[in-house]
Amino acid sequence: MADASIAALPPKPRGFFPLWAAVGVALVWTAVHDLELSFEALLYGIDDMAEYLGRYRAPDFAGLPKMLTLMAQTLATALWGTALSIAIAFVVAPFAARPLAPNRVAYRIAREFLNVIRAVPDMLLALVFVAALGLGPLPGALALGVHTAGFLGKFCAENMERVEPGLYEALSATGAGRAQVVMFAAWPSVVRETAGYALFIFDRNVRMASVLGLVGAGGIGLALHDTLRLFDFGRSSALIIVMLATIVAIDLLSSWLRARLH
Amino acid sequence: MKRPDDAGPETSVPAIELVDVGKRYPNGFVALAPLSLAVPAGQFLGVLGASGAGKSTLMRVLNGLAPATSGEVRVGGVTLGPRTQRAIRARTGMIFQQFNLVGRLNVMTNVLTGRLSHRRGLPSLLHLFPRDDHDIAHEALARVGLVEKAWERADRLSGGQQQRVGIARALAQQPNLILADEPVASLDPVTSAEILDLLRAINRRDGITMVVSLHQVDYVRRYADRVIGLHRGELVFDDVPGRLDAAALERIYGPRRAAPPEPADALA
Amino acid sequence: MRWRSPTRSGFPPAGLWLAPAGIVVALIVTAPLVEVDVARLAGAPRKLVEFLGHLVVMPDWDYLPDLWQKMRETLEMSFLATVIATALSLPLGVLAARNASPHPAVFHAVRQLLSVMRALPELVWALVFVSALGLGPLPGIMAMAFVTVGFMGKAFAEAIEVADPRPVEGVTALGASRGQVLSFALLPQAMPDLVGTTVYVLDHNVRAAAILGLVGAGGIGYDMVMAMRLFEYERIVLIALAIYVVVTLLDRLSDRLRARLIHG
Numbered sequence: 001m002a003d004a005s006i007a008a009l010p011p012k013p014r015g016f017f018p019l020w021a022a023v024g025v026a027l028v029w030t031a032v033h034d035l036e037l038s039f040e041a042l043l044y045g046i047d048d049m050a051e052y053l054g055r056y057r058a059p060d061f062a063g064l065p066k067m068l069t070l071m072a073q074t075l076a077t078a079l080w081g082t083a084l085s086i087a088i089a090f091v092v093a094p095f096a097a098r099p100l101a102p103n104r105v106a107y108r109i110a111r112e113f114l115n116v117i118r119a120v121p122d123m124l125l126a127l128v129f130v131a132a133l134g135l136g137p138l139p140g141a142l143a144l145g146v147h148t149a150g151f152l153g154k155f156c157a158e159n160m161e162r163v164e165p166g167l168y169e170a171l172s173a174t175g176a177g178r179a180q181v182v183m184f185a186a187w188p189s190v191v192r193e194t195a196g197y198a199l200f201i202f203d204r205n206v207r208m209a210s211v212l213g214l215v216g217a218g219g220i221g222l223a224l225h226d227t228l229r230l231f232d233f234g235r236s237s238a239l240i241i242v243m244l245a246t247i248v249a250i251d252l253l254s255s256w257l258r259a260r261l262h
Numbered sequence: 263m264k265r266p267d268d269a270g271p272e273t274s275v276p277a278i279e280l281v282d283v284g285k286r287y288p289n290g291f292v293a294l295a296p297l298s299l300a301v302p303a304g305q306f307l308g309v310l311g312a313s314g315a316g317k318s319t320l321m322r323v324l325n326g327l328a329p330a331t332s333g334e335v336r337v338g339g340v341t342l343g344p345r346t347q348r349a350i351r352a353r354t355g356m357i358f359q360q361f362n363l364v365g366r367l368n369v370m371t372n373v374l375t376g377r378l379s380h381r382r383g384l385p386s387l388l389h390l391f392p393r394d395d396h397d398i399a400h401e402a403l404a405r406v407g408l409v410e411k412a413w414e415r416a417d418r419l420s421g422g423q424q425q426r427v428g429i430a431r432a433l434a435q436q437p438n439l440i441l442a443d444e445p446v447a448s449l450d451p452v453t454s455a456e457i458l459d460l461l462r463a464i465n466r467r468d469g470i471t472m473v474v475s476l477h478q479v480d481y482v483r484r485y486a487d488r489v490i491g492l493h494r495g496e497l498v499f500d501d502v503p504g505r506l507d508a509a510a511l512e513r514i515y516g517p518r519r520a521a522p523p524e525p526a527d528a529l530a
Numbered sequence: 531m532r533w534r535s536p537t538r539s540g541f542p543p544a545g546l547w548l549a550p551a552g553i554v555v556a557l558i559v560t561a562p563l564v565e566v567d568v569a570r571l572a573g574a575p576r577k578l579v580e581f582l583g584h585l586v587v588m589p590d591w592d593y594l595p596d597l598w599q600k601m602r603e604t605l606e607m608s609f610l611a612t613v614i615a616t617a618l619s620l621p622l623g624v625l626a627a628r629n630a631s632p633h634p635a636v637f638h639a640v641r642q643l644l645s646v647m648r649a650l651p652e653l654v655w656a657l658v659f660v661s662a663l664g665l666g667p668l669p670g671i672m673a674m675a676f677v678t679v680g681f682m683g684k685a686f687a688e689a690i691e692v693a694d695p696r697p698v699e700g701v702t703a704l705g706a707s708r709g710q711v712l713s714f715a716l717l718p719q720a721m722p723d724l725v726g727t728t729v730y731v732l733d734h735n736v737r738a739a740a741i742l743g744l745v746g747a748g749g750i751g752y753d754m755v756m757a758m759r760l761f762e763y764e765r766i767v768l769i770a771l772a773i774y775v776v777v778t779l780l781d782r783l784s785d786r787l788r789a790r791l792i793h794g
């Protein structure tokens with residue numbers, strides 16, 4: 001027992017933790033209830049799942065050349081999408097960076113443009129482009145490019161805003177034009193980070209490109225959809241392995257490149 | 263603070279015994295040449311040495327943070343080893359130059375971490391402690407005069423206050439021994455004196471053995487019962503502070519020195 | 531006039547043109563695979579405008595209650611997936627953190643597991659889970675949770691790894707156990723990052739949930755594809771707008787929250 005001669009502790013400030021915890025539990029409960037998830041079904045499902053996953057044990061690599069072609073198409077789609085995204089960001093980012101934008105209106109328009117293309121899911125864009133251009137990987141690449149330009153553009157613009165303002169001023173003071181400030185001060189200051197982020201976007205685009213086939217936008221995704229529909233587990237398994245191997249390899253390659261950038 | 267397991271100041275078992283203890287780091291560097299030393303219970307031992315002499319290494323060898331690579335370390339008569347390390351650490355407080363508090367936790371929780379070695383199990387992982395531990399922590403905070411800061415985040419405190427929390431954390435362990443590695447090196451002179459006064463009061467009143475490494479010879483003279491000096495990992499001085507003359511300082515800090523070094527010089 | 535770069539050789543530095551040149555070559559080489567067709571591209575803007583023209587219609591207001599219901603389902607799915615993923619990621623993240631993992635072998639094994647888990651996109655797993663469990667939100671939730679555990683586990687591990695070692699030493703020196711060091715020194719330091727990652731993942735999951743309906747795994751995506759296939763522009767407008775609003779709101783919220791966490 002602390003003896004009485006010791007000063008009493010000040011009142012303990014009330015934390016909000018219990019409140020947050022209660023809100024969290026209530027939300028989980030509501031969601032589970034709304035979605036009609038039952039835990040028995042889940043447990044039962046897990047049991048089923050083991051049996052089901054067992055069917056993927058024997059991958060059937062009979063159509064491997066075709067699969068590899070589709071995978072190559074997927075990678076190409078991701079590459080074109082990423083290139084488009086870089087191109088868009090290259091033009092738009094300086095307008096979306098406060099110190100570089102010519103005026104507030106241009107700044108707001110550029111920012112909102114980036115926000116909008118970021119908010120529209122690339123699958124939705126792919127649906128739209130497929131409707132406009134017909135089936136094939138090209139609309140897929142466009143969708144990826146437009147959507148990820150929103151991320152890349154915002155990233156570059158924010159980095160350009162973080163550059164020491166004196167740098168831009170110093171160049172402007174020499175009489176350099178706005179475009180020259182962008183080319184000589186803004187881009188060189190952020191090119192390293194941008195390259196890293198572009199690699200990250202490429203990674204992401206490879207993943208997305210492998211499911212674009214679901215909406216008719218090319219790549220390996222449609223093949224998986226079809227084999228699963230036909231309950232052809234051997235082929236599905238082979239397709240998943242090809243995708244997994246490629247994506248993990250690309251991941252390793254890009255993290256190696258990113259590490260070299262630093 | 264009562265410690266019923268303490269047999270009293272005249273115990274024959276030394277608080278610390280080092281027998282040919284040496285430390286070689288994995289990279290091959292020999293930070294401590296084999297040295298032997300006995301520290302009686304209740305002593306205030308000052309440790310002097312230039313930067314890189316091995317003061318921190320010695321401290322860390324004493325509680326197994328940097329296990330000795332040769333010889334034997336006995337704390338309270340128990341040989342330090344993988345099996346006994348936890349029990350020894352439980353009764354050995356440690357105070358750091360950089361305080362080493364968990365900045366995002368409040369002061370009370372930081373002090374309560376001193377009780378962790380006594381409380382195994384799930385509740386302690388969930389930051390729950392019995393009433394008794396809260397009382398011990400409260401008492402420790404009162405000792406260092408920081409009761410009113412109990413619920414503040416540790417990183418909101420000044421350096422001196424943070425070091426007091428570090429001391430309270432050590433006190434909450436109800437230790438037999440406190441190791442303080444340059445406890446005042448990051449503090450201004452006035453605060454430094456306050457902290458050292460506090461350590462000495464704890465040493466005198468509770469009979470807790472103190473091993474304190476310091477850069478300032480003045481402080482050692484003022485506070486320590488006994489001084490050891492390290493030079494490049496070797497024990498070159500071991501006596502009462504009164505015998506710290508120019509020759510002794512030269513042995514500790516190297517030849518070129520005529521006068522007792524200023525703290526800033528000792529760092530160079 | 532002869533152009534010269536401000537370098538010793540007068541040519542632009544290799545690093546600056548090699549990478550772009552490599553990309554351009556790769557683009558040209560892969561153009562046939564992507565079926566790049568100038569004529570098709572040239573015709574695209576007209577078709578796009580035409581398509582957008584269709585969208586200038588009176589929205590199908592009667593669809594609103596249904597839309598609300600689907601949107602709510604989408605949000606609930608992403609929320610549950612995030613909760614489940616967080617709960618699983620914490621222990622996995624600890625095992626995958628170099629400074630908290632019980633053994634280097636465990637560390638490497640868990641890192642590998644996480645990278646495989648996050649390799650494939652949600653839609654692939656949703657396809658697999660739907661084929662196993664049937665249509666409905668459950669396979670969608672499982673797919674999202676599965677993929678985001680791969681992502682969150684790694685992010686959590688990295689957050690733990692950057693913790694300041696001094697408090698860790700401070701608590702270790704007291705004789706604290708492994709679990710206690712984790713709970714008192716590592717996790718409190720990692721907490722802002724953990725919360726930031728969770729918010730980011732919630733944001734990501736809402737985007738994912740919006741398209742999972744494509745394969746029958748619940749959420750608004752199903753209605754979106756059906757409306758698109760049936761040319762129900764009166765609905766497409768509403769759905770696109772709803773997704774846009776929700777995603778934007780969440781995006782802003784998570785930006786703001788993370789900014790606050792970083793600055794204290």
Ligand SMILES: Nc1ncnc2c1ncn2[C@@H]1O[C@H](COP(=O)(O)OP(=O)(O)OP(=O)(O)O)[C@@H](O)[C@H]1O
Pocket residue numbers: 287288289291292293311312313314315316317318319320
């Ligand atoms: N983990 C380590 N690995 C290798 N060498 C180390 C390690 N830690 C310390 N050393 C070396 O051991 C020697 C003694 O270091 P120590 O930290 O004990 O010195 P110190 O007397 O505390 O110095 P200071 O006054 O600067 O704190 C130094 O030369 C240091 O470089």
Ligand SMILES: [Mg+2]
Pocket residue numbers: 317318319443444
């Ligand atoms: Mg030291």
